[in-house]
Amino acid sequence: MTATEDPVAFPSASAPPHSLEAEEALLGAILLAPSLLKSVCETLRPEDFYRECHRSVFAAMLQLADMRAAVDVVSVVDLLCHNGADPPSVGWAAKVDGLSASCPAAAHAPQYAAIVKRNARSRHLLLVMYEAQAAIRAGEPESAAALMRAV
DSSP states (O other): OOTTTOSOOOSSSSOOSOOHHHHHHHHHHHHHOTTHHHHHHTTOOGGGOSSHHHHHHHHHHHHHHHTTOOOSHHHHHHHHHHTTOSOGGGOHHHHHHHHHHTOSOGGGHHHHHHHHHHHHHHHHHHHHHHHHHHHHHTTOHHHHHHHHHHO
16 A cells, blocks of 8 residues: 555554455445445445545445435446546446455445444544644644544
């Protein structure tokens, strides 16, 4: 994972907490069993996904569900291309189609969602801590304390 794959910049040299496998398995599970989207969308937002393309796919799934349209590979790819999510060279069809194969078992979607959410929460906490450190270094300990209380 390189910085160019994820727009969230972390000051640390190591990658922040994430599980691409859980993200892919969850998205694949939704493609295999679209009825899972309702329960998953109660706890997850597109921003909870680490990889930008996974955020885009999940957002497209939510948009399709809001329109009461089919949530399947063809519809998701069509919406992504129609919304101009990325240039056609990204190969949305292959990426989205591959997600179904990444899912060991659709029934485990709640577990995959919990992993994605846990990692998103950990990344959020890390960002808050980095901001608090920066505030302390800038001589603003009150700002750092307020940031820490907010989480």
